[in-house]
Amino acid sequence: MILEARDLYTAYGLSQVLFGVAVTxxxxxxxxxxxxxxxxxxxxxxxxxxxxxxxxxxxxxxxxDITGWAPYRVARQGIAFVPQERRLFGDLSVRENLExxxxxxxxxxxxxxxxxxxxxxxxxxxxxxxxxxxxxGEQQMLAxxxxxxGNPRLLILDEPSEGLAPLVVDALCxxxxxxxxxGMTILMAEQNLTLALALSERxxxxxxxxxxxxxxxxEFEADTTLRDEYLAV
Amino acid sequence: xxxxxxxxxxxxxxxxxxNGLTQAMFLFLIASGLSLIFGVLGVxxxxxxxxxxxxxxxxxxxxxxxxxxxxxxxxxxxLGSIGVALVGGIIESVFLRPVYRREExxxxxxxxxxxxxxxxxxxxxxxxxxxxxSRPALLAGSVDIAGRDFPTYNLFVxxxxxxxxxALWLLLRRTQFGRLVRAAANDREMVGVxxxxxxxxxxxxxxxxxxxxxxxxxxxxxxxxxxxxxxxEIIVESFIVVVVGGMGSLGGTLLGAxxxxxxxxxxxxxxxxxxxxxxxxxxxxxLVIRPWGLLGRPVTRG
Numbered sequence: 126m127i128l129e130a131r132d133l134y135t136a137y138g139l140s141q142v143l144f145g146v147a148v149t150x151x152x153x154x155x156x157x158x159x160x161x162x163x164x165x166x167x168x169x170x171x172x173x174x175x176x177x178x179x180x181x182x183x184x185x186x187x188x189x190d191i192t193g194w195a196p197y198r199v200a201r202q203g204i205a206f207v208p209q210e211r212r213l214f215g216d217l218s219v220r221e222n223l224e225x226x227x228x229x230x231x232x233x234x235x236x237x238x239x240x241x242x243x244x245x246x247x248x249x250x251x252x253x254x255x256x257x258x259x260x261x262g263e264q265q266m267l268a269x270x271x272x273x274x275g276n277p278r279l280l281i282l283d284e285p286s287e288g289l290a291p292l293v294v295d296a297l298c299x300x301x302x303x304x305x306x307x308g309m310t311i312l313m314a315e316q317n318l319t320l321a322l323a324l325s326e327r328x329x330x331x332x333x334x335x336x337x338x339x340x341x342x343x344e345f346e347a348d349t350t351l352r353d354e355y356l357a358v
Numbered sequence: 359x360x361x362x363x364x365x366x367x368x369x370x371x372x373x374x375x376x377n378g379l380t381q382a383m384f385l386f387l388i389a390s391g392l393s394l395i396f397g398v399l400g401v402x403x404x405x406x407x408x409x410x411x412x413x414x415x416x417x418x419x420x421x422x423x424x425x426x427x428x429x430x431x432x433x434x435x436x437l438g439s440i441g442v443a444l445v446g447g448i449i450e451s452v453f454l455r456p457v458y459r460r461e462e463x464x465x466x467x468x469x470x471x472x473x474x475x476x477x478x479x480x481x482x483x484x485x486x487x488x489x490x491x492s493r494p495a496l497l498a499g500s501v502d503i504a505g506r507d508f509p510t511y512n513l514f515v516x517x518x519x520x521x522x523x524x525a526l527w528l529l530l531r532r533t534q535f536g537r538l539v540r541a542a543a544n545d546r547e548m549v550g551v552x553x554x555x556x557x558x559x560x561x562x563x564x565x566x567x568x569x570x571x572x573x574x575x576x577x578x579x580x581x582x583x584x585x586x587x588x589x590x591e592i593i594v595e596s597f598i599v600v601v602v603g604g605m606g607s608l609g610g611t612l613l614g615a616x617x618x619x620x621x622x623x624x625x626x627x628x629x630x631x632x633x634x635x636x637x638x639x640x641x642x643x644x645l646v647i648r649p650w651g652l653l654g655r656p657v658t659r660g
Binding site for chain 1: 534537538540541543544545547548549550551552553554555556
């Protein structure tokens with residue numbers, strides 16, 4: 126188990142969003158949080174990486190209790206986060222967005238600009254372009270590339286397919302699959318069920334700040350009532 | 359009725375233009391630090407003029423410590439500006455860090471309090487009377503510009519301004535520190551998410567801005583009088599420079615400084631006692647037509 130979060134209670138000011146959420150991720154797995162808008166998926170992810178520290182509960186990463194750590198320390202510990210809105214540095218070029226995120230780690234397997242460009246060849250052609258002028262799909266590739274620059278052991282993706290055309294989602298799916306095949310552990314929140322089920326081993330269903338279901342993809346697919354109750358719009 | 363005969367004298371016009379450029383260089387040094395700090399930290403640093411004043415006094419005092427050696431001025435300029443940078447580091451980590459998440463008005467009050475505190479400390483340490491530094495021997499003379507004298511020292515200042523602008527540009531464009539500074543201006547939270555300690559970065563940016571202000575003060579010490587009150591005098595014009603040029607834009611700050619410098623230099627010929635009016639009118643016009651400044655961009659702050 127590389128990540129274990131227990132009993133997360135998180136609030137924004139007076140409005141409580143999470144009520145005892147628990148999530149675990151094993152090494153090499155892809156795990157997906159499912160649920161409608163506003164059920165606490167993003168808040169769960171933000172709680173894990175310290176952007177919105179939980180009021181109660183614990184986050185243990187690779188044996189280290191990282192609850193409430195500042196985001197930069199969580200990042201250095203090996204967790205990378207790709208936010209829902211990508212949030213690239215719009216005034217920086219594609220290359221600069223990657224270089225900003227470069228961490229000291231050296232070695233043959235370390236991520237660098239060249240390796241990101243090999244993984245996402247489209248980015249190499251856009252090298253000097255300002256990130257603010259990229260298309261949605263290009264932005265998502267760059268956001269993932271930027272996250273990889275920190276040589277993470279856990280990659281967290283918040284709604285990676287949001288706002289992307291179907292063909293772009295297919296390409297994104299292949300990229301994530303390739304990263305997984307390469308040994309990357311992935312935790313994501315996703316509304317696109319097809320994408321989520323194609324990539325994940327295990328899923329969690331969140332509803333009103335509670336985990337309503339936790340299990341394998343097969344278990345989820347066996348119980349058809351889950352979709353109607355927690356996912357159908 | 360203003361005396362317009364001066365306009366027929368090319369030497370006078372040239373010198374007046376150079377005077378405007380010299381003032382522009384000082385304004386650029388102060389305003390670039392102000393703009394950098396606002397762009398990254400989001401804090402409007404009212405105390406930036408105080409850092410300029412501190413730079414002038416520190417350089418003046420350090421220079422007076424070693425009378426004699428020829429390098430006195432240069433040593434004082436370097437040590438004085440570094441001293442101001444260190445003071446800036448303390449100001450940022452002690453006074454500003456607690457108010458980043460507060461409202462802008464509270465931040466403004468904190469920096470205004472710093473103006474008063476530094477002003478009183480300066481009066482305590484140096485007294486209220488005017489002082490003036492001395493120019494280095496190398497730059498003590500003057501040169502002939504179309505039949506008029508122009509101080510050699512001012513030519514030196516004219517060279518320093520563009521050099522600092524170039525160095526800043528290279529720092530922001532070509533180094534990891536510069537990339538982080540620009541990234542933090544876009545989205546400081548994400549800078550933390552990619553593993554950068556934003557607190558340290560903010561302190562570094564404030565120290566750099568303070569150093570620029572201190573350098574301006576150190577350079578001004580041998581020219582103008584050093585007096586308690588030079589802080590407020592410079593901060594008002596620096597704000598105008600930044601507003602006209604565009605908050606957070608280095609090129610805009612340079613352009614704004616050049617325009618204000620010339621406007622002051624030539625405005626004074628028409629209305630000797632009200633030259634500042636031109637500057638205010640320009641600012642008002644810019645605010646109406648391009649509220650984000652000549653080279654700035656409309657702000658969408660997240």
